[in-house]
Amino acid sequence: MVAIQKIGVLSLGEMGAGIARLLVAHDFTVATNCQGRSEDTLNRARNAGVELLISDQELVEKCSVVFSVVPPRDAEATAQRVIDALSGGSRADRLFYADLNAIGxxxxxxxxxxxxxxxxxxxxxxxxxxxxxxxxxxxxxxxxxxxxxxxxxxxxxxxxxxxxxxxxxxxxxxxxxxxxxxxxxxxxxxxxxxxxxxxxxxxxxxxxxxxxxxxxxxxxxxxxxxxxxxxxxxxxxxxx
Missing domain, CATH: 1.10.1040.10 (N-(1-d-carboxylethyl)-l-norvaline Dehydrogenase; domain 2)
Incomplete structure (x- = not known):
């Protein structure tokens, strides 16, 4: 069984923040990329107990699992962001990626x-x-x-x-x-x-x-x- 070190959540809208709060309540460490995000999103992340990282690259390096919690229209672009971040880094072990799609x-x-x-x-x-x-x-x-x-x-x-x-x-x-x-x-x-x-x-x-x-x-x-x-x-x- 793979030990979960940290869970990344993209992105911290209301639904993503809700998932993050639930994970934190169950003693998981949660992080998100705060680069270019609004002050409302940053406050939502802080209130949910989420660690703020400065890039997708840092997110994929520090997390063993990434949850994509975005509207369906943004799902493919978000997955590509993670792929691009992985291609530019030095991660040796596998990263697990879950596309949750906020609204099906x-x-x-x-x-x-x-x-x-x-x-x-x-x-x-x-x-x-x-x-x-x-x-x-x-x-x-x-x-x-x-x-x-x-x-x-x-x-x-x-x-x-x-x-x-x-x-x-x-x-x-x-x-x-x-x-x-x-x-x-x-x-x-x-x-x-x-x-x-x-x-x-x-x-x-x-x-x-x-x-x-x-x-x-x-x-x-x-x-x-x-x-x-x-x-x-x-x-x-x-x-x-």
């Missing part, structure tokens, strides 16, 4: 589909709760029924059923935000905002008590909106 096709599809479905549920939750506080929830329903009845049907089904699952969807929205950013080049704001919606539901004094199969509140889109409004009002009074 199947998980990428799952993320994009969830963005459409659960992302819409967050929009509907925010829209109906705001309309409720403005006193126009009934008018919003009528407008949707006339113009986009399918969307209304999805909201009526999706928003109430979301309530007992909201706590799980917070992290899922954060993962979607990371995927859209790292794979699609988009900002994170839309889905971190959706995560905020689900966090508000999950932490609501009333709605947080709801369990699948044992429902009392939030069994209709109107009652979800009303409960959220009540929660916001309680918070407002506490701050006065």
């Amino acid at each position: 096709a199947a998980s990428g599809l799952k993320m994009c589909f969830a963005a459409m479905t659960k992302g819409y549920t967050a929009i509907a939750t925010q829209s109906f709760s705001t309309a409720h506080r403005l006193g126009v929830a009934g008018e919003l329903r009528k407008e949707m029924a006339a113009v986009i009845p399918t969307h209304l049907g999805e909201a009526e089904k999706g928003v109430p059923s979301m309530v007992p699952k909201a706590y799980r969807w917070v992290r899922e929205m954060e993962e979607i935000a990371a995927t859209m950013n790292e794979e699609g080049g988009w900002g994170r704001d839309i889905f971190t905002g959706a995560a905020g919606v689900y966090k508000a539901v999950a932490e609501d004094e009333v709605l947080s008590k709801e369990k699948t199969g044992k429902r009392n509140r939030g069994t209709s889109i109107e009652d979800v909106a009303a409960a959220i409004g009540e929660g916001f009002e309680r918070k407002r009074k506490k701050t006065e």
